[in-house]
Amino acid sequence: MVALLALLATLGALAATGLLVQRAYKERLLYLIAWSFTQVGLTLALLCMGLGLMMGFNGPLFRVMELGAALIGPVWLALGMIELIARYVQVRFAAWLFAISYTVVAIVILILDPLKGSLSKSLPKPSATYDALPLLLIDGAHVVAVIALAGCTGVTAWLASKRDQEAAELLIPVALVALAGVLVVSGTRGFLPAPLAAIALGAAAGLVWYGSMRTIPVYEEGEGYDEYGDEPATGYEEQGYPSAAKAEPVPAPTPPPDSRRGELRFPEPVAEELRYPVNTSIPEQPQQPAQPAQPAYPDNPAGPTAIDGIGNVLEQAALGRARPGAPGGELANACGQITVYTLLDGREDAFDRLATDLVKAALAAEPDTLVFASHDVVGAPTQRIFYQLFRDEAAFAAHRRQPHLQRFLAESRTHVLATNVIELKLGPAKMPLPAPEFPGR
Structure with missing residues (x-):
């Protein structure tokens, strides 16, 4: 027996x-x-x-x-x-x-x-x-x-x-x-x-x-996370842990998801008037004779896009560095960071899913993160490059304290072989080409 x-x-x-x-x-x-x-x-x-x-x-x-x-x-x-x-x-x-x-x-x-x-x-x-x-x-x-x-x-x-x-x-x-x-x-x-x-x-x-x-939670595709949140829909609250504070829901992007990679997080152009108040010290200009209407964006007569908005923000920031009184001068202290990840072979898809969740969370909860882009490297399938642009050092510090960033750093650790970080200060910049919104994985 x-x-x-x-x-x-x-x-x-x-x-x-x-x-x-x-x-x-x-x-x-x-x-x-x-x-x-x-x-x-x-x-x-x-x-x-x-x-x-x-x-x-x-x-x-x-x-x-x-x-x-x-x-x-x-x-x-x-x-x-x-x-x-x-x-x-x-x-x-x-x-x-x-x-x-x-x-x-x-x-x-x-x-x-x-x-x-x-x-x-x-x-x-x-x-x-x-x-x-x-x-x-x-x-x-x-x-x-x-x-x-x-x-x-x-x-x-x-x-x-x-x-x-x-x-x-x-x-x-x-x-x-x-x-x-x-x-x-x-x-x-x-x-x-x-x-x-x-x-x-x-x-x-x-x-x-x-x-x-039980060491790694398994979520069905499209389940377990809300659309823009950084935490699972259920889980931490049941254990007595409050979920991270979230901003009001952001409307879903109008264009359908693009299958190409390249997540970008840009400020909405329509919010620029609220984010940057008009300089009332500029004297009112006399009215000029009516001119034929010209498109505000010659390359895109249909209207501004997200990339137009960030292009103007970057141009204004660059001008503001030289002329403190110019509009957009408040972005003269903008800073950025480039992070280069070398991944373990075969861990690319798992890392990309975590990166997608991180970008969506930044879109919802970080209004002072101006650009958050994740890039593939042509010819190097195990490398990923993050480019981030923040309004100032305070915004950068607030980004580092975000719970969704801490979660990303913890969960991506097992997929990463090496990490290189480059700190940046904003200089003259232009972003002429649009990039895809959140692509499907």
Whole structure:
């Protein structure tokens, strides 16, 4: 019965491993890859446990069981947790370096070190089978795993208490994975009887799979986000977190969505009269004889476009730098930023979806962000360039505090290999060509 229980747990762990490996291959996220190694180790350990309880343990079955559950399982579970939680690349790099080097050294020693005692159909205890050095390596793996999992859980809970939205989303998955780590360590220390050890390892495999499935919210296309908002329609409010303040709804753009890429965020031309009051110090000019009506925009007799409006804003700003009394001189302190993102291969679509949501949120909530454009780079499919123009330094600082920007920075981290930032001051400028509105993804 105990062997049958272990084999049933093996089938469950095998199914969970297949689902997690499939998602890791599709998403190409490093923490999913690390947890896939954990799942493979737990599955092999359960298989060897079931075969050993059924036919009797031998050296290879015992060694594979210990390598999978006592070494690879906890170490790579902790590595995946650090990769998911840590916001500094130096921490993640150090974790990968330690995990790989420790695993390689420990595998060599656990395979080559001679066993002591005799093996039977009963579940062997590591302390009665291994010498001091392998036991020291296993104990070290467990200590590191417990400290890392407990630390990551504590940090996530603390950030969630400070209303960090990313931490609030990850709190439950992190707790589930931490519980899986406790079960792995408990099931491999030799303290539990064989039935409970098999149940603990099988439950750990299930918790790792379920926790990984909840690390990234899945939204159907067109659902989960309102048209111009930066937060999901439901979710944070249910957890007691107020949603970010939003401006009044902005009318949808008249032109249909263009399939080409190139999101732009421009001020509406009709609002210029409200945004820039007329300079009443200019004396009223005598009326001139009526002249034939001329189009205000010779290249576009039908009327002004968004690009005409921003072109005039930029020209006025440039004139204002030279002539402080000229209209538009209040934009003389306009500043900008160019951000160059180098993406991981295969992560372009996921990053582009986040960029689209960010631009829509800027349109709705940032009236002093004059231009927000996302560009592809011809010949470099893994590069994206953001161009942003702000009215002044205060507008730039307000943009950096926006919750939708913080959300973008947190969620895009797993898609970005490198980032370069260039700060700008506005000079003479002209934008003669119109750009597409929000294209369909």
